[in-house]
Amino acid sequence: MDQYRVFGNPIKHSRSPYIHQAFAEETQQQLTYQSQLVALDAFAATIKDFAQAGGKGGNVTVPFKEQALALCDQVSKRASLAGAVNTLSFRDGQILGDNTDGIGLVKDLLANKVTLTNRRILLIGAGGAAKGVVLPLLEQNPAQLVIANRTLSKAQQICQLVSDNRLSCCTFEHCNNYEFDVIINATSASLDGHLPAIPEQVIARAEVCYDMVYAKQLTPFLHWAKESGANKVIDGLGMLVAQAAESFNIWRGVMPSTDEVLQRLRADLT
CATH class of the missing domain: 3.40.50.10860 (Leucine Dehydrogenase, chain A, domain 1)
Incomplete structure (x- = not known):
């Protein structure tokens, strides 16, 4: 067998x-x-x-x-x-x-009736989890995909590798310069009970917040997103x-x- x-x-x-x-x-x-x-x-x-x-x-x-x-x-x-x-x-x-992580993310978002085409997407984090989902997200033809990371140079490296005019990057604090429809947390912060340092008003304006990790209850990120006014929250199960x-x-x-x-x-x- x-x-x-x-x-x-x-x-x-x-x-x-x-x-x-x-x-x-x-x-x-x-x-x-x-x-x-x-x-x-x-x-x-x-x-x-x-x-x-x-x-x-x-x-x-x-x-x-x-x-x-x-x-x-x-x-x-x-x-x-x-x-x-x-x-x-x-x-x-x-x-x-x-x-297969990226296509898994995209399929789960689509299964949850989340529209990605022509949407403005924020990807939080620039580690391996984030790198693995960039191409599958871009294949959904978003209007914009912004990678936000505490260390800007790590996000810039991804942008240089992909070279797509829909893709850009910023630091956490500069997320406030944008408005996003979909926000995806690709950091492991929730596993440690922490939150990424994203301005709360950025979360409040989003339609959907997604956390790649999951738990019995809402993850710290999703709990924060829901309290901040996000319309829909989804975990990574x-x-x-x-x-x-x-x-x-x-x-x-x-x-x-x-x-x-x-x-x-x-x-x-x-």
Whole structure:
């Protein structure tokens, strides 16, 4: 039976085995998917051993996404821009890398009836999570995509790599010079109970605020956004499921439905 895994450290919290086994049952694919804790200094050896043992592919989570990129023989354009790989495929002795985070985000936004075409989008943060979603967001033809980051130079690097006249950047405090329809938090601030230093009036004018992380209750960012007057707030659980579906499709050539899995995960959180 074809074997797949998710590799990370820590990994115990991962919902990927549950998600992918559910996808396999739904699409009648014969496979096993397990999680594997990887020692911090053993990622490359672990992946090569799994591939040589007949593994078909895997997902990569923190802190190994950048190492996964370096390990690949071929990578997709979106993975190259992100500087990170979350989906590995092993074919003909080669390691192929992709990044499905961005398309997962876009699909979740569209599933939540969020219009991206001709909209003004603010992307908060310029780390790996932000890099991974820039191209898929631009493919939706927004009127404007602004990357805001505490350190402007990091946001400028992304703009230079992409070179798109709809894409620009600013510091957190200069967000007030713009008005946005959709605001996406790509920082990990919510995981630490913190907020990005975005002016509150910027949040108040937005139609939709999205946080890439999720929790049982509203994340600190989404709670702040709702209190500040944002019309709609969405967490990243749907993104998790949608990016997994993209990985599954890359491996198996079939796109699973995400609705039922997402409903189950949401129920587990409450």
